Amino acid sequence: xxxxxxxxxxxxxxxxxxxxxxxxxxxxxxxxxxxxxxxxxxxxxxxxxxxxxxxxxxxxxxxxxxxxxxxxxxxxxxxxxxxxxxxxxxxxxxxxxxxxxxxxxxxxxxxxxxxxxxxxxxxxxxxxxxxxxxxxxxxxx
Numbered sequence: 108x109x110x111x112x113x114x115x116x117x118x119x120x121x122x123x124x125x126x127x128x129x130x131x132x133x134x135x136x137x138x139x140x141x142x143x144x145x146x147x148x149x150x151x152x153x154x155x156x157x158x159x160x161x162x163x164x165x166x167x168x169x170x171x172x173x174x175x176x177x178x179x180x181x182x183x184x185x186x187x188x189x190x191x192x193x194x195x196x197x198x199x200x201x202x203x204x205x206x207x208x209x210x211x212x213x214x215x216x217x218x219x220x221x222x223x224x225x226x227x228x229x230x231x232x233x234x235x236x237x238x239x240x241x242x243x244x245x246x247x248x
Contacts, residue, residue, distance in 0.1 A: 108177060115170035122167050123235055125160025126198075129205050130228035136212050137221040149213045156209055164202055171195070186248060187241045194238050201231060 129152060136148035175182050182188045208224075211217040219227075240246075 111170055111174050115174060118163050118166035118170055121163035122160060125155055125163060126231045129155050129160060130224050133208055133224040134221045137224055152209045187245050191238055191241045194234050198234050
């Protein structure tokens with residue numbers, strides 16, 4: 108069980124690393140004015156999304172569900188775990204939104220400003236804080 112938890116945490120850290128850096132690339136991509144820079148950001152975004160963030164998300168979910176299925180009575184009996192799973196669902200929505208924005212930036216159809224992406228970049232921080240607090244503190248209602 109501790110091995111599974113360890114791999115789950117490692118994958119989660121890698122996933123968040125990708126979700127913290129990818130929208131930062133969107134900021135710079137939205138600000139870029141020449142084709143060489145835009146092409147460079149397209150490559151960087153694609154490699155980060157498909158090479159790091161998405162595999163880490165899949166591993167996080169795999170190890171997380173494995174932990175749940177190993178002991179469903181313990182984990183699903185607590186409201187904080189259900190809240191955490193809801194926040195993970197929001198994180199998946201954020202991940203998909205990154206994919207959509209990445210495609211818009213790649214195809215030249217982006218209508219968002221670098222300021223929007225600066226704010227968008229901060230959203231996973233709040234999810235991370237809430238998820239970690241729920242799992243570590245395990246608050247009782």
